[in-house]
Amino acid sequence: HQVLRIVPQSDEELQKVQELQGLEHLQLDFWLGPRGLGLPVDIHVPFPSLQAVKAHLEAAGVSYSIMIEDVQALLDEEQMEMLRSTRQLPLNTNTFNYEAYHTINEIYNFMDMLVAENPNLVSKLEIGRSTENRPLYVLKFSTGGTNRPAIWIDTGIHSREWVTQASGVWFAKKIVQDHANNEGVASILETMDIFLEIVTNPDGFAFTQTTNRLWRKTRSKHSGSICVGVDPNRNWDAGFGEAGASSSPCSETYHGPYANSEPEVKSIVDFVKSHGNIKAFVSIHSYSQLLLYPYGYTYTAVPDQQELHEVSAKAVAALSSLYGTQYKYGSIITTIYRASGGTIDWTYNQGIKYSFTFELRDTGRYGFLLPAKQIIPTAEETWLALKVIMEHTRDNLY
Amino acid sequence: IPESGHKYYLHFSTEDYRTGEDAGNCLATVLYPKKKSPPVVSIKCSHTKDQKEIQEEDNRLYQKMKHQNKPITGNNIPDSYGSIELALEPVWALAVAGSSSIMWQKSTETLGYFLAQVKSVRQWIRKDDFIEFDYTVLLHEIPTQEIISCHMRLTWLPGHPLKVKHFCAAQSHALDEGSGAESGSAAGPAAEKGANF
Numbered sequence: 001h002q003v004l005r006i007v008p009q010s011d012e013e014l015q016k017v018q019e020l021q022g023l024e025h026l027q028l029d030f031w032l033g034p035r036g037l038g039l040p041v042d043i044h045v046p047f048p049s050l051q052a053v054k055a056h057l058e059a060a061g062v063s064y065s066i067m068i069e070d071v072q073a074l075l076d077e078e079q080m081e082m083l084r085s086t087r088q089l090p091l092n093t094n095t096f097n098y099e100a101y102h103t104i105n106e107i108y109n110f111m112d113m114l115v116a117e118n119p120n121l122v123s124k125l126e127i128g129r130s131t132e133n134r135p136l137y138v139l140k141f142s143t144g145g146t147n148r149p150a151i152w153i154d155t156g157i158h159s160r161e162w163v164t165q166a167s168g169v170w171f172a173k174k175i176v177q178d179h180a181n182n183e184g185v186a187s188i189l190e191t192m193d194i195f196l197e198i199v200t201n202p203d204g205f206a207f208t209q210t211t212n213r214l215w216r217k218t219r220s221k222h223s224g225s226i227c228v229g230v231d232p233n234r235n236w237d238a239g240f241g242e243a244g245a246s247s248s249p250c251s252e253t254y255h256g257p258y259a260n261s262e263p264e265v266k267s268i269v270d271f272v273k274s275h276g277n278i279k280a281f282v283s284i285h286s287y288s289q290l291l292l293y294p295y296g297y298t299y300t301a302v303p304d305q306q307e308l309h310e311v312s313a314k315a316v317a318a319l320s321s322l323y324g325t326q327y328k329y330g331s332i333i334t335t336i337y338r339a340s341g342g343t344i345d346w347t348y349n350q351g352i353k354y355s356f357t358f359e360l361r362d363t364g365r366y367g368f369l370l371p372a373k374q375i376i377p378t379a380e381e382t383w384l385a386l387k388v389i390m391e392h393t394r395d396n397l398y
Numbered sequence: 399i400p401e402s403g404h405k406y407y408l409h410f411s412t413e414d415y416r417t418g419e420d421a422g423n424c425l426a427t428v429l430y431p432k433k434k435s436p437p438v439v440s441i442k443c444s445h446t447k448d449q450k451e452i453q454e455e456d457n458r459l460y461q462k463m464k465h466q467n468k469p470i471t472g473n474n475i476p477d478s479y480g481s482i483e484l485a486l487e488p489v490w491a492l493a494v495a496g497s498s499s500i501m502w503q504k505s506t507e508t509l510g511y512f513l514a515q516v517k518s519v520r521q522w523i524r525k526d527d528f529i530e531f532d533y534t535v536l537l538h539e540i541p542t543q544e545i546i547s548c549h550m551r552l553t554w555l556p557g558h559p560l561k562v563k564h565f566c567a568a569q570s571h572a573l574d575e576g577s578g579a580e581s582g583s584a585a586g587p588a589a590e591k592g593a594n595f
Contacts, residue, residue, distance in 0.1 A: 252543035367514050368538070371476070371479070
């Protein structure tokens with residue numbers, strides 16, 4: 001299909017063009033109809049009629065130019081552009097699609113939009129850089145004060161656990177909405193800050209998008225081995241290197257050459273230590289539907305075991321109340337298995353009493369490949385449990 | 399049980415994989431002997447589903463897959479976003495059933511599995527009534543967190559038990575590449591520190 005342009009110079013030429021309008025069988029589509037001498041007439045001509053139209057014009061000595069040589073090609077290109085641009089630029093966090101999985105850039109773009117839309121509540125901190133030099137961003141939600149007691153939430157530390165990063169994005173928006181509507185966590189924000197690291201392992205996340213959807217670890221390289229990556233949930237300084245992690249670089253639970261060898265871990269350690277006032281720490285994983293508290297590296301129960309167990313029971317009940325999703329809870333070592341060098345074992349030992357880990361949906365049917373339509377229900381129910389933990393922390397500050 | 403091993407008493411319910419409806423209860427005892435031999439299992443289940451209904455569903459599934467002009471093939475089921483093409487659902491269902499047999503054989507008192515993804519599937523057209531598929535399935539191993547790649551050949555005819563042959567890649571110091579088969583070594587010559595037990 002082509003689009004021809006004719007600029008009638010005389011009444012005869014104008015008449016010839018107008019004749020074309022009458023020839024219905026040609027199925028011409030006038031983008032710009034004949035209006036007068038010297039004014040362009042643009043005709044969209046379907047392929048079967050091209051010969052006839054050109055012949056008609058040439059026979060009458062009416063000159064024309066081909067404005068668009070291939071309409072379909074243009075349409076195809078535009079479609080691609082549209083797809084590309086809807087992927088790249090939701091206009092704001094209200095048009096952002098929370099029901100889909102996103103790329104790192106889309107999530108970083110989301111964060112910037114959220115900050116831009118809510119400059120008095122949200123700020124973005126860069127706490128470090130990953131092995132491959134990607135920025136490690138943390139969103140800070142604060143209504144003021146100086147170094148208020150805070151809650152930390154991280155998602156995506158294991159890159160293949162996609163529902164967690166997706167939930168993190170949803171949580172960020174939820175916090176802003178609650179604050180705007182003066183409900184939910186608005187009251188918590190009166191006296192506490194919330195820190196949220198959505199893409200805690202960006203190198204791994206990028207790798208799951210480009211190369212291996214089931215990649216778990218970081219992407220650090222180690223001399224003496226062709227294998228890549230350290231398990232960021234075995235790299236913390238709590239029972240580091242003991243039973244419950246692997247010393248083999250090729251293993252999925254490789255603890256790394258030494259504690260905090262991974263910048264993704266070290267940056268959080270440094271942040272927590274320098275902040276000094278974090279009162280609750282929640283690290284989010286998938287899958288298994290569990291709420292866990294320390295320890296993973298030892299059978300010794302934490303001193304606050306009873307309280308943590310009770311809070312877990314309440315949190316899990318709140319979670320289930322929404323869609324009936326069943327969770328189990330308990331200490332890491334008694335509920336799943338021994339795991340050393342884990343995040344919340346370290347944070348607990350730092351004095352952060354309310355240290356919890358979630359394992360989100362499901363229980364193995366889809367596992368890591370949780371269908372996108374479950375993102376929002378998962379985030380919604382998890383949020384209820386998080387609120388229980390946050391409220392308990394606020395009401396039991398220490 | 400001193401001198402004998404560990405004995406587990408299980409009471410569990412089952413549900414239809416597709417619909418989630420209750421499919422009955424089972425009572426079982428599983429004895430893991432001290433030596434590394436497969437467990438001794440005794441099990442008794444009650445079935446809530448009607449045999450005839452099961453047969454009809456099997457036949458429907460079978461008909462869908464038998465009457466293809468081209469062999470069915472597929473990759474990455476579910477895909478990265480958790481979607482399964484409608485047309486590939488029967489093939490996925492068979493993979494779930496077949497890999498459960500692999501997982502059953504591989505699991506131990508301390509090692510369990512889930513089906514992470516069907517990496518690829520290819521149908522082999524047969525002259526007889528059986529349908530046959532070649533699969534590469536990825537199993538998620540707990541607690542090691544490893545992704546094990548297994549090749550599975552599955553043959554089936556309704557009314558007959560599923561025939562499954564499999565071969566799982568040994569864990570090795572292989573490169574991690576794009577194929578998605580996550581390999582890693584669970585053992586070196588030295589004693590594995592994180593035995594993951």
